Amino acid sequence: GNCASIICQWSSGVVERLRNVSVPDVADSEVSCVVMESCILPCSFQGGTDVVIHWIQVTAGNLPVHSFYHNQDQLGHQDQRFRDRTSLFKDQISEGNTSLQLTGVKVQDQGRYKCHTSVIRGNKDSFINLKLDAPVDQVDLQQVDNRITCSSEGIYPEPELTWSTSPPSSLNLQHKTTKQKTEQLLYNIRSYLILSDSDLGYSCTVSTRRNRKRATLWRLCEYYLSVEFGSGAAEKPVQTGHQEPDPH
Template identity: 45%
Template structure:
């Protein structure tokens, strides 16, 4: 049986040069199942061989004698392929490839032979790991936009709204993981100076799919009464909202739940994303970030909150000052009283 199988593969390799039709293109999602579709004229004694075309063709899946011939299958595809056996008699030679990897990308051919006919079809399998998340971080008057886990190789571009009169200074770095073969990309952008007009910075990451992130920085917010309200921009009806503090602490998550550490400070979160804060202290000075996400875009607004002396704090300072003054006067009066008593006692002794 093994000799017959090997001979069959040699015949298949020769017959595959007789091509029926042109190549088809199929895009498969990374780690998902993908249908490699092929059909043939109905006939008896069906022999099916799926091969990946390389310098030495790799057996993906074989079927004859009315059953799978998995002993011929290359180790790379073990446990990841299956045929629709109930439809083979109807001329369906398609296979399902599971848990697609970047390494699966390439050209495939399907040979089908029956008693009455033989045919070979080809398809090109392309793998896609789409852009699902863009990260942004601001520090030292620079913006870093990044994304990871992408395929095919991505591109990253910056723009502003409205456009600035000068070119944006930025540097892109792209890397590829040796194991997964997936790409990561990041770009360091110099922000415009303080004298530049207020603009939105837009980071676009494109692979086969694309995603956009818009970043806006709002001027400092000064809090004088220990409470304030911050409006989240860019909101639409179909968005997810997250509030962060100093880019590390979650205040409000995507389900609109307030984190335990911020329940004392969050007075209310409106349906429009407005964040009402109270009982604030100097510990709550820092950067507040509102991130809004929908199917294709992410929009980020940052605010720097600074505590300032307000009327109530001023009154507190005045009270403290008055109390301190009265305490000093009381001490001085007590000292004068003690001195006078001491002087009178000495005169009586003489």
């Protein structure tokens, strides 16, 4: 038949719901941030003058992240990996805000941090667990003859990749998937599948704990001009090699 291939792509975010539970002050704070973005590690004390602040990355071997005393930053002992990436909210320190802003966060920044604050009337240690994600940004599908290749890059933590058909079928989808870790500790994932029925749509879904994205290869023959998706909403077909914007 005189058929053409198109690729459609859409995504769905995973909504995180936090239970409203009371926790003691000694519990670690949990912070989730996205790789290469800015991140704020929260910390506070009762306020006062002549405050001493030390931020330490505990899990990496108590690395000095940022220090502040004598009313100014003290970065002489700062570990090199944090150079030019840390700052405090100096106009709010006297009011008790000792939160740390970390820019360009990397997977290596993940872990447990200690915020030590000291004033004349006493000391306080707070602990923050930083969890990082690099969401699935794009899923690429390519077809050569009867072989489809699905790939996605720059993901954290380790992603999962699954194949499916539209409509669902009992076909055993023979595929091979490989994962590669980059120097930045991000994951690239690739899988290929041999087409066994050209009348089906073949979908590749790449997912992590934060989000998932899916791309589908459709085989459209003459006069079949639109595609209906499971939601009932028609989406515009896209030529091979192009990608639809994510729906909101």
